[in-house]
Amino acid sequence: MRIGEAAQRTGTTPRLLRYYEQQGLITPGRSENGYREYDENVLGRIVQIRDLLQAGLPTRLIQRVLPCISTPRSTIRFSGLTPEMVALLEAEQASLTARIDCLTRNRDAIADYLAALRETNGQQEHAPGRTADDSA
Structure with missing residues (x-):
């Protein structure tokens, strides 16, 4: 193509x-x-x-x-693999691991926040005496 x-x-x-x-x-x-x-x-x-x-x-x-x-x-074939290249790859691996950890923490925090929002909205929708007009 x-x-x-x-x-x-x-x-x-x-x-x-x-x-x-x-x-x-x-x-x-x-x-x-x-x-x-x-x-x-x-x-x-x-x-x-x-x-x-x-x-x-x-x-x-x-x-x-x-x-x-x-x-x-x-x-x-690992020709040309130098100690510097190994160190570079190890540093990059550590950097990726740190980013993954950060992304995981942020994803989990957002999930917790969304769960709390859903729980709060669910309680408001089902609260006795509340109507759709009361949400303002």
Whole structure:
């Protein structure tokens, strides 16, 4: 499929897909006339990239870890894995864990607030002697 359809199916834009290609994150095929051609594997990789970006990883890190994510563990080659890269990945993992914890706390607080609102509204609706006009 061509770039427009690939962008639509992955919720991106053609410009963003060209950027991913420029950053070395994806490698679409080329048709005889030079148009980019995207197959299902590339679409899956685009979705992975979007998920990693959504999680807060920068493209420079995504470029380095994407092969580990999309390759079966038995065939991963760790050439170029330096102590600095390990430290970077560990820091990123800790950062993601902290964000997940924060999001979980906020989600739970909102759920508690909504439950309290529903409980309060339910009590008001069923309170003796109250009508819909009394809620003002």
